[in-house]
Amino acid sequence: MFEKRIKIATWVVIAIFVLLGVRIWHLQIINGDKYRLMSENNRLRIIKTPAPRGIIFDRNNIPLVKNIPVFSVSINPENISLIDRGALAEILAISVDEINDKFDKKDNSSFVPIKLKQGLGFVEVSKIEARKSDFPGLFVETEIGREYIYGKTGGHVIGYLGKITPDQIKNPELKNFPPDALIGQWGIEALYDSSLRGTPGERIIEVDAIGRELRLVQHRQAVKGNDIILSIDINIQHAVEESFGEKAGSLVAVKPSTGEILALESLPSFDPNLFASGVMSADWRALIEDKKKPMLNRALQSQYPPGSTFKIITAIAALEEKVITPEAKVYCSGGISFGKWTFGCWKKGGHGSVNLHKALVESCDVYFYEVGKRLGIDRIHKYATSLGLGQPTGVSLYPIKERSGLIPSTIWKKEKRKQQWYLGETYNASIGQGYVTTTPVQMAVMLASVLNGGNVYTPTFIKDATPNLVRSFKISDATSRLVKEALSGVVNEAGGTARSAHSSITIIGGKTGTAQVVSKGKEAGGRFNDHAWFVAFAPVENPEIAMTVFVEHGGHGGATAAPIAKKAIEAYFKKPKTEQQKQNAKN
Amino acid sequence: MLKIDRRLIKNFDWVTFGLILAITLIGIATIYSATRLPVEGMDGSQPDFYLKQMLWLCISIIALFAVVMIDYVWFYRLAYIFYAIGLILLIAVLIAGKSSLGAQRWLNLGFIAFQPSEFFRLAFIMAFSSYLVNKNLYERIPLSCVFVFGIIPLFLIILQPDLGTGILLISLFVILSVMRGLSRKIITLAVIVSLISIPFLGHIFWENMKDYQKNRLIAFADPEVDPSGIGYHINQSKVAIGSGSFIGKGYLKGTQGPLRFLPEKHTDFIFSVFSEEWGFLGSMALFSLYIVLFLRGLDTAKKAKDEFGKLVATGIVSMFFIYFLVNTGMTLGIMPVVGVPLPFMSYGGTALLSNFVAAGVLINIRTRRFELFY
Structure with missing residues (x-):
């Protein structure tokens, strides 16, 4: 039995x-x-080591951004049971609820650290480091963030970095990015993100079970992103911001010969440093809900009737189409009658006999009613659209959608309004009122092309970029010269509407304009005041800079917009360098 | 009582001795590898676990020869006394025990801390065997027997709680009863009764278990739930063994142990470390040592000159085998995590000593198989 x-x-x-x-075999x-x-x-x-981002310079090689370390705090999940959540919330300056949310999330894997807070500065980090021993498993990581040296100045152009969004992570180019990566989300930072970004380095390390680094197995250096030299001049931007003061509006300056944007300000602006480390939702909401709309890019997104600045188009069309000679005079009695309506000139007493030069210098409306009538709306439409109006200029500034403005025509009216065109509407269009709307950037492109003899370039933010010629619309030299002389007269002659733009540094030419605000009553300086336009260029002989200034509720262009243009142009020619900027340029 | 004669030397079971010595030396080498610093030249020095184990090996060998020299008839005569002492120690550990991982198992005698259960299991085998020698279990198991050798010790072990020893005691009780000649009828009945009572006993066990023990069972039943990362540890053990492939990563080349992905790398999970470094070939070689040890032990049981010897030998082999199975089954991920050491391999001085003493008894029985009672 036993056996x-x-x-x-x-x-x-x-x-x-x-x-x-x-x-075992299995x-x-x-x-x-x-x-x-x-x-x-x-x-x-x-371990990916972040690549230093390319630096953004202005056209004079002044750095506009700095790479700075931004810190984030994470915790190893195996330690969370040991943590005094209240104390942790206190030193991180977040709510206990937020900590509870992050700690008790269902999909927490037991070995992937939980990110608690991003975008901390040196002071906060040193506070945390000092008390780190109270919170086992807490650690600080470094990422590369941005400091925007000039703050609000140029904020709309430079843009900012932000946390990658869930939608962006679906983009195949970005799919290997960590979920909290900072990428360009606005402006140049976003537009040229892939070039600025560089290639992250890689450190392959051997770790033990608690994640202690034991030895470096392989190392690949991060490759710095490409620097970008912008066409903008931070000195102009700065001068513009200063001279606008509290007023809202925008300025766009381009180089007529290439389309390079020398300055683009939209005010009020926002400080990209607010976003630099992943914006707090409260700040973001404050910016979005701000009644002054700082996130609106007024240079690309506000469209208004260009007012008298549009007379440049009417004048060119009239000369080129030979409906009038430069010397021919039109009598202005202060208005013309048409049927039961009267179309007045802004000068109640009238200008008397005016030729083209005087009509532009003194901005006589009646003269342009007359030549507008002779041209007809469709010829005005042809010149306006050929010189860049009524269509997007093609300037790209993520995520801004540029508006296209409107240049009416008989066909447009038939198609969109199912109505025939009336002569009165031609009158209005001739002086840039009525249906006509433009954006500041369109007006700058238009002026640049008038000055360069009819070449329409896509505006670009990159210095010395190959000009992208959209259209070449020949304007005769004689017309060009006549218009330039007249625009110079606007600023420099007695009776000119923009005497306030007269400069001792350079000879400025320009044209004022007023976009009427439809309103019930007018209160001086209030929000029912008209919008002011001013287009300007300098020097009159051989222009280097052409710009549009638009001041919301600025009243008459000559009074508010022209001095701003003058300051901007002088800033361009003076090119003063502060010690700080020289210092930055060296670094 | 001591009797050294030529026959003792001539008949000494060198095979069993050689096997356990070989396994222990392999164990020491593996302990060295498992506890080595992950990177050469790192701060800190090689922990001295392997040296301690060597020291314990020397003590154990001396103890083994001492045990072999005592005629095992004395174990028969003193079995009940051993057993009584064992029970007292179990009670003592409940009162004054040192806690490790939430279970009271250790008794600190000042100069040495040891687990009374290590002594008790051997006393149990001897006492139960000497009881069975004089009983005919063919028809029925007396209630007193069940009480003295079943319920009382199990109760004390459950209180600690010590799942590993509990499993061992139940198994030994069954195995020895069966080997003593329990009829098929009773065996069948017992199987049915135990199947019915498992939920009930399981409940008692469950209520007494510490959280970590509950977690281990949960993790085994459903690694996805994984209340405390135990499933992760089983998985890491599988990774360690699996990554050894056919020929292994090579001695001192394993990563799972030194980098601490394996818990208890030099004790309960020592087989994972060994298998990672020596692969399928090494594992099979090690298994061969064990299989010869067990078969030799069973042969000893068969050849023992008396009933007591047969039962004690069977009990000791069963003990080794159950620990071996529960341990390797755990590291291979086919059994729940029950913290039992791999006999002779795992680090642990008193465990090594107690295993050598048990092996000494086994050798003793084989060595004296031709002797007559004096």
């Missing part, structure tokens, strides 16, 4: 050994490769 049962026991032992052997032989890989993944960790 028999020992025999059975022997077979039981052998059978169990066979079973164990099969199991693990080591059949799945050996899989487990080998898993053990490698266990001990090797790839």
